[in-house]
Amino acid sequence: MPTHTVTLTNVAERLWLDEFSLAPADGPKLAGSSQWSIKKTTLRGGVTSGVDVIELDNGALSVAVLPTRGMGLWKGQYRGIPIGWKSPVTQPVNPCYVNLTDRSGLGWLVGFNEFVCRCGLASNGGPGNDVVLGNNGDPIETPLTLHGKIANTPAHRVDVSVSDEGPGVLSITGDVDETMLFGPCLRLSSTLKTEAGSNRLTIIDRVTNVSGQKGELELLYHTNLGPPFLEEGSRFIAPVADVAPTNAEAAKDIDTWPVYKAPTAGYIEQCYFFDLHADDAGETLVLLKNAKGDKGISLHFNRRQLPWFTIWKNTQAEADGYVTGLEPGTDFPNPKSFERKQGRVVELPPGAIYETRLEIAVHDTAAAVSTIEKQIQSLSRGRQPKVHRDPIAKYSPQ
Amino acid sequence: MPTHTVTLTNVAERLWLDEFSLAPADGPKLAGSSQWSIKKTTLRGGVTSGVDVIELDNGALSVAVLPTRGMGLWKGQYRGIPIGWKSPVTQPVNPCYVNLTDRSGLGWLVGFNEFVCRCGLASNGGPGNDVVLGNNGDPIETPLTLHGKIANTPAHRVDVSVSDEGPGVLSITGDVDETMLFGPCLRLSSTLKTEAGSNRLTIIDRVTNVSGQKGELELLYHTNLGPPFLEEGSRFIAPVADVAPTNAEAAKDIDTWPVYKAPTAGYIEQCYFFDLHADDAGETLVLLKNAKGDKGISLHFNRRQLPWFTIWKNTQAEADGYVTGLEPGTDFPNPKSFERKQGRVVELPPGAIYETRLEIAVHDTAAAVSTIEKQIQSLSRGRQPKVHRDPIAKYSPQ
């Protein structure tokens, strides 16, 4: 049987399914699992009204995708282990209820509760002024808001597919336009794939500059984890070439940068910027493991696509959102004007496509965690990380 | 028969009823009235699209509640007498069409037409800058918009209940989250109750600080009335300890502060701040009565919960919104930074709950109005109000 594809949303063609579900009874048999399913629903009530959710279950690993929130991954589960975190914002928020300019450009936080949330596309990072061209070609200074617009832009085309190739592959593809007249015109075409019965998800994103002029791209994957992967004594493991605290607060705990604290009321976020080693093809790997080392989540990506890496340690009280972010990106999440000066903003010619691939794998045994650790060690090839005790000028605005 | 409860909305449980109605034919018999009903619908069209309305009728008094607008009370009716006012904004506005930052922080007025509208929860009052903590713990100066967010935040859980206890009790409970990462995290759980056949509504609100850190609360009930309660010669009656005009405009008419004008094109709002007497338990009572004294609305509340009181005289032309606001609150509706300096902002420890109770009663005979007036007199116990002829420093920013 060939790939079975169903369009859930296609605005241009006026196609729309309010509800959808597919499971082995109606779809192909997959070698990897007989328990897979894909379900789509539209949520109602509160700020969640109108949010589409697609729940993809490969039989072992499931994830809820939010087309209404830029194809973000809300939360998941692997063999009974929850994946994600508990934000004070408990349900998915329709972007129509998010004012990104709120609280001096921090309004993005009113809708933030995803496991994987893209930051971008024209900009990401902290709020800050930038100079852009207005309608009449003159430069205007304009405030950019935290982490850009893509996570608050609904997809206009969404397909789901099932293929019986190999173990069987389930996928969701969504297109999201971040376009305007006289402004950035970027189109995200995102595919999320998973093999039936597997412990991993792959995100393949293609961002096209659909403008007739050159454009800029900033893209960062805000991958967020709470318990049970995050707990007191959890560790971040990576083939670190270089690590620097982002500010004085993070510098205070530079000696324990890879280790996480228990939930701590009043804890102030600490972030660290990284340059990572990779293999000759640019492939690299990072891991968050729990204290005992029998649960972990690894991210596998390519430095040529996502050259910079950030961790966000936010071990606040559970009520405030006990979480860490593992964040591969085209840039560091600083205000865009700073990143541009450092050469960390991607320039895209008219029609050009920027492709990224991010694989997320869940490990629920000590053996599996240990295997990943060894792979990371082999990427380091014995080189010691250079640890900057203070923020460095190339990474952090002064 | 025990209490009959139906969940209309529960986002977390994915429960949602588009339409609902309950009346004696399907529900319990109530001693107080055989004419009660509860109906819920979702409005469509214009800026009203997606607004839920619950119409609660106790057989004599009815009120339309708006879960989509923070459980506000849109308008009501008592034995044929309309309760509320005519705003230039004629229908309920879905908050997705309200930009609170519009018109220098006055955007709230684009959706304002309720009979009872909560102002809060993190702040209320006029727009003004405040210093808050940003994501990285540093203070940032941020503009707070008029009357805060709660009236423009949809409820995520809504139940209705009918109990045959006593005369029979109808109620609606709604939960509204005003939360964000790195910001205020307050949850309103609001219950509106009314006895079958009665002339009164009771609002019981519980605001919980769901954060792991201390938080601040400002809560004010903007209770708004037009004709027939408001007309030329209508009077406001209260057990006044202290009254002060809020600004020079209000000071002009300090001699007639309790009396209302006819609709007056070009009238500029006049507001007065009050300290009210109460009984030993803190209970107090205020009244708006019409010129003839045969129609009135009274508010009954507790000074320990709602210590400060404001009236808003806005006797503009009818087309512009001829209305007065009777406003019990935790604070005066000044910019929050001023109220904090004056000690009128509530501090809530983590997990703490602040409870308020506001009873609104409608009186349609001279005898009933007169009874309330006597109760107010007895609260004053012959003490004369102290009338400040000019704004005072403790109440109004200079």
Place this chain on the structure above:
Amino acid sequence: MPTHTVTLTNVAERLWLDEFSLAPADGPKLAGSSQWSIKKTTLRGGVTSGVDVIELDNGALSVAVLPTRGMGLWKGQYRGIPIGWKSPVTQPVNPCYVNLTDRSGLGWLVGFNEFVCRCGLASNGGPGNDVVLGNNGDPIETPLTLHGKIANTPAHRVDVSVSDEGPGVLSITGDVDETMLFGPCLRLSSTLKTEAGSNRLTIIDRVTNVSGQKGELELLYHTNLGPPFLEEGSRFIAPVADVAPTNAEAAKDIDTWPVYKAPTAGYIEQCYFFDLHADDAGETLVLLKNAKGDKGISLHFNRRQLPWFTIWKNTQAEADGYVTGLEPGTDFPNPKSFERKQGRVVELPPGAIYETRLEIAVHDTAAAVSTIEKQIQSLSRGRQPKVHRDPIAKYSPQ
């Protein structure tokens, strides 16, 4: 048979039709065409979710009207010729996804893709600060955003009608409120009419100041055309009394102001302001024709209603929106504070109505185009246009 009218939306009466269609099989026979139809649907998916579209087809000319976007005309078709343009924003955008304050007041461009888009009502033109009265009657300086609010305000009442008078007339009427407490209170009642089988549409707008105080109005019809009417060598023809470039960029090409370029990557918009001749009754006429002169669109309106005229030449790359705007208005699209100083802002007494009429005709033969050209020539009566080579103080802010 009398006029057949159906209400599609009436928020006050709680009337709403999700879907509607009418065609000769169910409606009247019309002399002008047996192929007419009216269809209404509500779009779903992406930022288009909840946008109503009414497709009116007179048998020769069709147009899609967007009640959700202030009764704008999205796009049309005449005997197979597309009318409109290709914006980087490909589908209609629900205003709940548009933040007008975005990008320093240029957020309107996130939703802009219409063939005819009204700019107004309280203001139009480029972003700029204005002084308005706040709630307490004091002047406040507030940023006005590009082209005002009306195109991003949904209609609360929508009717469609078919009459068999003459050739038969199809029409849509929609009411849109741009109102708020303590702010502008303007109501647009818009009727779009077309005769069965004809090549023309007529827009009749009535704007009422529903406030009890005097108000201001700015109204401009942003009429936007791309290929095949716009191409290299297309010309704008009008009975020009006076033309001036709006800025230095437009002044560069003053010698070729009536002629259009091919799509040009990096082209910066050039706008020209006009004072037009009219007949004794104030009627005037303008035309855009293609290079060969066998396709054209004419606008017919009255100078007493729409005294000022602007063209917007925006011959960017096709991907960026190759388009020209023909823009009759009560004013030039400058910031409102400048227009007020120049006496180009309409003052409306309480209850006053301002009526405009705009006829748009499509011409698909050289003969038809030539007829319009002759009519324009006769309006000029041989007078040569006065061409200002540089911006002039009365038209453009310095």
